[in-house]
Amino acid sequence: MSRDQKPLGPTQRMLRVGELVRHALAAIFARGDVEDDALHGAVITVPEVRMSNDLKVANAYVMPLGGEHAEEIVAALNRHRKFIRGQVAPQINMKFAPELRFFVDETFEEASRIDALLRSDRVQRDLQAGEDDEDDTQA
CATH class of the missing domain: 1.20.5 (Single alpha-helices involved in coiled-coils or other helix-helix interfaces)
Incomplete structure (x- = not known):
């Protein structure tokens, strides 16, 4: 593959940053830092985070344990995504924290x-x- 050709899949950097964000999100959810009735008592797993090419958007795929109320939990996470972004930013050590978007896995x-x-x-x-x-x- 020459330099002019774009890679078909995610780059190593995209994968590495995605893993950093995934670990940060998992820690935030484990501590229960996000206050919302829909999230109360929910155990949320983060199987994957996909980064955009410019690393400005992180698509986080989440699933509550047992899969119950997944849409409701994702809606709650999207309501609090600015707060969560503020919690993720110091943990990933990047110049700009990516915008977070949550989806059901x-x-x-x-x-x-x-x-x-x-x-x-x-x-x-x-x-x-x-x-x-x-x-x-x-x-």
């Missing part, structure tokens, strides 16, 4: 859906038929 749900598909009778039947075909060609 759908990866767990998607993984469960794919797992259910792979375990379905239809897929198992196809896998079994493929194994039988291999046995016939080897004999």
Whole structure:
């Protein structure tokens, strides 16, 4: 790849800053620094933070433990994002703290859906038929 070509995925710097922000957010949520009725007693995980190319926007994907009231919790976090940004800023040691945007993390749900598909009778039947075909060609 030449210098003129842009990388297809995130850069090392974007990944590193995303991890710094993720750790800072996880610490803030663990301490319960954000005061909101929707967040009271909620255990929030932060599986991923994706940074924009210019590192000015951080998209944080969050999920409450058990997945209950996820939309409500994300709405509460977005209401308090300026306060949270102020809490994150000193922990990440950057000239400018990124703007935070919170989203519900759908990866767990998607993984469960794919797992259910792979375990379905239809897929198992196809896998079994493929194994039988291999046995016939080897004999």
